Amino acid sequence: MSRLIAASRAGLGRRRRLLAGPVAVLAIGLVSFGFFAGFSGTSSATQPIVTQQKSVLEEGQYLFDEHCSSCHGAAGVGSTRAPSLIHAGAAAADFYLVTGRMPLNAAGQQAMQHTPFFNSHEIEALVSYVADLPRIHSTFPGPAIPSILPLCSANTKAAAANPNCVTLSYGQQTYALNCAQCHQIGGAGGILANGMIVPSLKSAPPLVVAEAMRVGPQPMPRFGTGQLDEKQLSAVVHYVQYLHSPENRGGLPISGFGPVAEGFVGILVGFGLLLFVARMIGTRG
Structure with a gap:
């Protein structure tokens, strides 16, 4: 042991x-x-x-190189995947970034509205850098962020003649001639024959509407100052804001889809009632 x-x-x-x-x-x-x-x-x-803080342009260039240059090329020269941004201007950069249309998930798809990927400070830096690209490449600048004239206090002929404000009636006329074909008279949007989606305008902010007209996001055409001047653009912007909660002066609004949908419902209901009445009369005979 x-x-x-x-x-x-x-x-x-x-x-x-x-x-x-x-x-x-x-x-x-x-x-x-x-x-x-x-x-x-x-x-x-x-x-x-x-630590040395970067300037707005330096931060914009850094963000662009990190998130945009893979498609749009170094200094925005473009590539086979995405177009050049040299002449895009501040309006295009602000529109696509604020609405979350950029960056795209895949090249070639339609840019649709989403939650913005960048915060407001980053968007400001990127817009400043894109707006500075013409200076870097020694060429003419792109469209600047548009200004919007105020709405006139009275919708009269005297107010319509005022160059410093616009009226809703003028906005409705301009919208009907240039926008209603795709966005519908009530701003409800739709789908084109080639499958491109026309977005609704029911919640579009004023500056986004103004920038979209100057930028022309696909499939929307671009309205330069030769097609729509500052007053026409401002009038359309205010009319679109009115469409967010329009006055219904009688009848059912039917979601504001316009005369085509209203006519279809009218014919369907009208012929349905006529058929019902005809059947009732026939059974009594």
């Missing part, structure tokens, strides 16, 4: 001696790490790091 106890104690001693080396190395490593960490912390406290 005593021999077993002695052997057991001898084995335990050997195991302790084997573990002593690794434990000592680990302890020395922990002490060294704590010493150097404390030393480096003291050094950084006595010598603070000086």
